[in-house]
Amino acid sequence: MKKIGMMFLALALFLTFAAGSASASSSTMLTNIDDVKGTKYKYGGNTTSGFDCSGFVRYIFDKMNVELPRRSADQAAEGTKVDKEDLKLGDLVFFDTSGKNNGSISHVGIYVGDGKFAHASTSKGVTIDSLDSSYYKPRYVTARRVLSDDQYAKYVEASK
Numbered sequence: 327m328k329k330i331g332m333m334f335l336a337l338a339l340f341l342t343f344a345a346g347s348a349s350a351s352s353s354t355m356l357t358n359i360d361d362v363k364g365t366k367y368k369y370g371g372n373t374t375s376g377f378d379c380s381g382f383v384r385y386i387f388d389k390m391n392v393e394l395p396r397r398s399a400d401q402a403a404e405g406t407k408v409d410k411e412d413l414k415l416g417d418l419v420f421f422d423t424s425g426k427n428n429g430s431i432s433h434v435g436i437y438v439g440d441g442k443f444a445h446a447s448t449s450k451g452v453t454i455d456s457l458d459s460s461y462y463k464p465r466y467v468t469a470r471r472v473l474s475d476d477q478y479a480k481y482v483e484a485s486k
Contacts, residue, residue: 353415353481353482353483354389354390354480354481354482355386355390355415355416355436355481355482356415356438356482358386358389358390359386359436359438359444359452362374362377362382362385362386362452363444363452363453363454364451364452364453365377365382365446365451365452366451367446367447367448367449367450367451371446372384372385372396373385377446377451377452378446379398379433379434379435379445379446380394380395380396380397380398380401380434381396381446382444382445382446382452383398383401383418383434383435383436383445384396384401386436386444387472390473390477390480390481391477392472392473392477394472398420398431398432398433398434399430399431399432401418401420401431401434401470401472402418402420402431402434402467402468402470403470404418404470404472405418405470405471405472405473406470406471407468407469407470408469408470408471409469410457410466410469413437413469414437414439414471414478415437415438415439415478415482416436416437416471416472416473416478416481416482417436417437417469417470417471417472418434418435418436418437418469418470418471418472419434419435419436419437419443419457419466419468419469420433420434420466420467420468420469420470421433421434421435421462421465421466421467422465422467423465427464427465429467430467431467431468433445433465435455437457437469438454441456441457441458442454442455442456442457443455443457443462
């Protein structure tokens with residue numbers, strides 16, 4: 327009976343440490359976003375001393391070896407178009423925050439799941455907001471998938 331108890335204890339310890347190491351190696355993308363959450367907004371900023379929206383996106387994607395243009399409008403031409411219902415972690419989401427609501431691109435964020443996206447807000451710095459918020463929902467324009475399947479598996483999939 328002692329042997330069975332020891333086997334269960336050993337198994338429990340093994341599973342505990344295995345689970346701990348799995349979470350420690352979870353999504354590079356989400357970890358990189360968490361690392362800069364709260365960084366202040368800075369127009370033209372693309373470093374941890376301050377980000378604008380496209381600078382933040384570019385910073386996160388540079389860490390995943392994905393090169394993106396500097397401006398959000400140019401980023402909206404990268405990758406492939408994705409319907410809002412088909413968004414997955416790592417997709418870029420674009421908005422018209424210019425006040426004209428004519429469909430032009432003036433803001434970008436990174437979809438992080440559960441209807442939320444990470445972005446550099448002028449008022450809150452790097453933060454997470456809902457796509458369905460009263461501010462962003464009417465300003466949503468489009469989304470693009472810029473990660474290859476291999477990049478997605480390497481940098482994002484572990485976070486599911």
